[in-house]
Amino acid sequence: MSTEHTEVAVVGAGLSGCLLAAFLARRGYPVALYERRPDPRTGPVDRGRSINLALSERGLDALRRIGLDARVMADALPMRGRMIHPVDGEPQFQAYSAAGDRAINSISRGALNNALLTEAAALPGVRVAFDHRLVDLDPATGEMTFETPQGKVTAAASVVLGADGAGSAVRGQLLGHGLLRESLDFLDYGYKELTIPPLGGTFALDPEALHIWPRGTSMMIALPNPDRSFTCTLFWPTHGTASFASLGSPAAIEQHFAQHYPDLLPLAPNLVDDYLHNPVGVLGTVRCAPWQVNGRVGLLGDAAHAIVPFYGQGANCAFEDVVELDRCLDECADDWSAALPLFHHRRQANAEAIARMALANFVEMRDRVASPLFQLGRRVEQTLERALPGRYVSRYELVSFSTTPYAQVRRRVRRQHQLLGAVAGGAAALLAGVVGAAFRRGRRG
Ligand code: FAD
Missing domain, CATH: 3.30.70 (Alpha-Beta Plaits)
Incomplete structure (x- = not known):
């Protein structure tokens, strides 16, 4: 399929939809960006969504690629660690990185969305239609129906990409046509x-x-x-x-x-x-498969894999999706029928890995961070990071301050913990040996 000049429809002008529109326009695609809400730059602010979010390396890496990082970071507030507030007593600070110098960034969701929207809308070939809620989609033809304040309208595109969030209507349409399986936890x-x-x-x-x-x-x-x-x-x-x-x-x-x-x-x-x-x-986890149908309809961001927010990675992961889809289009010479399956193949294990790590981090944040044992473990880990730079790297550091694929992070951290267990076991055995020998010497003497 030659798609070099065919229109791509992106449903949802949220964080991933706007970034995606910008990436696609830079590749030379005409893009129609459909959003159910009015223009957020002029209309009322949407209540009920998180007001700010933590942006870390994966998100920043995506923004750097379109030259938007400096503008977004101008209003960011770096957070270098966790401040734990016990019920009684003074708050305690725990740095995120061993050297204490790395930070995740608190940014306004609205300001980030507006910056991405403004960037995308200014690019040649991008057309934004606000107040367009997708209510129907024919996956075979790419024909879409939208509810608008003027009534229902239809449009068609060669490729339709659902960036319409956790409750995705595009995903719902694929489900309704029996083309996808989903689980919502x-x-x-x-x-x-x-x-x-x-x-x-x-x-x-x-x-x-x-x-x-x-x-x-x-x-x-x-x-x-x-x-x-x-x-x-x-x-x-x-x-x-x-x-x-x-x-x-x-x-x-x-x-x-x-x-x-x-x-x-x-x-x-x-x-x-x-x-x-x-x-x-x-709060919940969305899993579905496949993330694409016939190289014509695709899903990304929360629409494909919403996760719980306890690792601060949902938007970061959605941005990384856009970078990966762009890479797949490069590798497949813009053949969507090859690029979309490749994208799904590469991203699904990573999305599953961060979904699991985010759930595990909930237990860590609500419970374990306050325990002295956890704090000791973090100090040991940070000592190892300083002693073995680049060889022992904590999970938090790999997730938040690198672009190592999430699935690799899980495997690497498992290996590191096994090694740590073996070293601790060896040290305990050595200590037991030394104590035993001293005991025997004592008895003899
Ligand atoms: P969304 O941002 O949800 O955008 C979807 C867009 O599609 C919206 O504009 C919506 O109006 C539009 N839309 C929906 N339906 C239709 C339709 N039928 N037709 C047309 N348009 C439609 N992530 C982080 O990285 N760091 C954090 O610190 C963080 N904190 C969070 C805290 C909370 C409490 C929550 C709930 C989430 C948090 N997240 C965080 C996750 C992050 O918000 C999401 O992962 C991210 O917004 C996903 O982006 P998206 O573009 O896929 O979807």
């Missing part, structure tokens, strides 16, 4: 956003850290914003005796936070109001 946890406003004109907490209040069955995190506020995200079961459903009255909310998050209460004067009015978002 929802957590019984939801999330709610709360705000810590600036205090006396400055940040109320250290802005160079991602703040965590690990509480076992619940957890709260806070990321800094350029206006010197923090956005907190409370993760808690949606139902049960200790859950979002269990707090109804302002007094109960205040009492709960006073008991479990005592240092937050004086910093968040609108806490009760935020709590009562902000929605509870759902």
Whole structure:
């Protein structure tokens, strides 16, 4: 199929859709970018999505390729580690990297989306249609139907790419035509956003850290914003005796936070109001296959593989998808019928790896980070990283500060832990031998 000049439709002008449109336009494709919302640069801000997010090396690598990294990073706030807030006592800082110099970046989701949209829309060949919600798709012909404020309209494209998020309508259409299998695993946890406003004109907490209040069955995190506020995200079961459903009255909310998050209460004067009015978002993992049909319809980003947010990698992974799809188009000389299957083949194991690591990190963040044993383990790990630079590298470092494919990260970390186990076992055996010999000598003497 010669597609050099045929139009590609990208459904969803979110983070991955805008980046994808920019990459495709740079390859010379005419691109129609369809978005169900009005133009976010002029319309009201979408509530209920995370306000800020952590951008790390994978996302930055993608932005660098289109020269957008400096513009996005101009408003980023680097976070060099975790600040753990116990119920009693002082907060403790844990650096993300052994040398303490590496940082993940808190950025505004809206500002990032707008920067990508502006970049894509300015490129020759890109046409953006807002207020276009995809409601129907014929995977055989590429004919799409959209609901718009003026009624239903149809359009067609040689290639249709679904970048329309976790609840993807494109995925739904492929499912409806029996062309795809999917599984949706929802957590019984939801999330709610709360705000810590600036205090006396400055940040109320250290802005160079991602703040965590690990509480076992619940957890709260806070990321800094350029206006010197923090956005907190409370993760808690949606139902049960200790859950979002269990707090109804302002007094109960205040009492709960006073008991479990005592240092937050004086910093968040609108806490009760935020709590009562902000929605509870759902969290889950989306898996599906195949991610493409006949080289004509494809999925990427959350539409193909939404994950839980506990590694701060969903958007980073979605950006990496775009880079990989671009690479596949290079290798397949823009033959979509070869490039889309290759893309699925290369990315699926990586998406599955980060999905699993993100779930595992939830347990680490809500529970283990507070334990002295975990903190000792991190110190041992960072000592090894300094002693064996490039040879022993922690999982966090590989995920957040490298572009090593996620599946390779999992394999490498497993090998490192086996080695560590063997070394620890050997050391224990050696120690037992030395102690035993000394004991025997003692008995003899
Ligand atoms: P989206 O950003 O969801 O974009 C989809 C777009 O498609 C939207 O604009 C939507 O309006 C549009 N759309 C939907 N349906 C239709 C339709 N039928 N027709 C037309 N348009 C449609 N990731 C990180 O990397 N770091 C983080 O720190 C981080 N924190 C997070 C915190 C929370 C609480 C959550 C929930 C997620 C977090 N993520 C984070 C994940 C990240 O938000 C997603 O992975 C990322 O937004 C995926 O981008 P996307 O372009 O695939 O989808």
